Amino acid sequence: MIEVHDLHRHFGGFRAVDGASLRVEPKSITGLIGPNGAGKTTLFNVIAGVLPPTSGRVTMDGEDITGLPPHDLFHKGLLRTFQIAHEFSSMTCRENLMMVPGGQSGESLWNTWFGRKRIADEERALRAKADEVLEFLTIEHLAEQRAGQVSGGQKKLLELGRTMMVDAKIVFLDEVGAGVNRTLLGTIGDAILRLNKERGYTFVVIEHDMDFIGKISDHVICMAEGHVLAEGSLAEIKADERVIEAYLGTGLKNKDQLAGAGA
Numbered sequence: 001m002i003e004v005h006d007l008h009r010h011f012g013g014f015r016a017v018d019g020a021s022l023r024v025e026p027k028s029i030t031g032l033i034g035p036n037g038a039g040k041t042t043l044f045n046v047i048a049g050v051l052p053p054t055s056g057r058v059t060m061d062g063e064d065i066t067g068l069p070p071h072d073l074f075h076k077g078l079l080r081t082f083q084i085a086h087e088f089s090s091m092t093c094r095e096n097l098m099m100v101p102g103g104q105s106g107e108s109l110w111n112t113w114f115g116r117k118r119i120a121d122e123e124r125a126l127r128a129k130a131d132e133v134l135e136f137l138t139i140e141h142l143a144e145q146r147a148g149q150v151s152g153g154q155k156k157l158l159e160l161g162r163t164m165m166v167d168a169k170i171v172f173l174d175e176v177g178a179g180v181n182r183t184l185l186g187t188i189g190d191a192i193l194r195l196n197k198e199r200g201y202t203f204v205v206i207e208h209d210m211d212f213i214g215k216i217s218d219h220v221i222c223m224a225e226g227h228v229l230a231e232g233s234l235a236e237i238k239a240d241e242r243v244i245e246a247y248l249g250t251g252l253k254n255k256d257q258l259a260g261a262g263a
């Protein structure tokens with residue numbers, strides 16, 4: 001579905017992504033791991049059009065999407081989740097979801113020709129869709145709560161929910177588990193697995209929690225120093241000498257991450 005060919009992203013003389021090549025199979029869940037500073041987030045940002053690459057190529061279903069802006073990728077169903085922006089934190093969870101789809105007639109000049117009924121119909125449909133998403137994620141009780149007041153894990157679910165408001169095909173999740181308690185991490189994992197099985201979403205998930213990666217991933221890719229170091233099952237990756245060395249080389253915290261010891 002996604003192919004990355006010899007991708008580079010340099011910052012000045014520093015090679016954050018340094019010749020990364022990988023494939024993401026359709027309807028798979030790929031876990032992306034690697035020590036801090038490996039270039040994982042930068043790779044996501046280049047694929048998702050947030051940062052232009054220095055060189056290299058990204059294709060989606062065989063089509064060259066290198067350097068396309070996030071808006072265009074969004075319309076192709078490629079989404080990278082972002083934290084709920086500060087300015088939306090005073091809106092309710094339902095309203096945050098209703099904000100997502102682009103091109104609502106309520107926002108366009110075109111609408112002034114067609115009147116208010118269309119806006120009302122669209123708003124009703126959006127609201128129903130938002131409620132369906134909240135229910136799917138088992139957070140329907142948060143519909144009327146301000147997004148700024150829900151827990152960190154519930155925010156992550158809401159971010160995932162935003163991808164369900166449009167027809168996402170592939171979703172990139174960066175550190176979904178950071179600061180999230182065990183129970184909610186389980187809920188997030190279940191939601192990812194269900195979206196994959198029931199709606200055919202493809203996922204690429206960066207996460208340090210190896211239990212979580214093991215639970216959801218079909219395939220694991222380990223990055224270090226800007227490129228792919230190893231890939232395979234989580235068990236294969238964890239047994240790979242190069243991987244162990246890469247984690248060891250960056251200090252104890254990272255080694256513990258590999259062991260899945262939890263913080």
Ligand SMILES: Nc1ncnc2c1ncn2[C@@H]1O[C@H](COP(=O)(O)OP(=O)(O)O)[C@@H](O)[C@H]1O
Pocket residue numbers: 011014015016034035036037038039040041042043
């Ligand atoms: N905008 C930037 N300017 C300069 N260096 C950056 C920038 N973004 C990331 N880096 C550097 O690139 C390296 C990889 O970062 P990152 O992609 O965030 O790694 P990871 O997500 O694997 O921890 C790090 O050394 C980081 O300091």
Ligand SMILES: [Mg+2]
Pocket residue numbers: 040041042
């Ligand atoms: Mg990162």
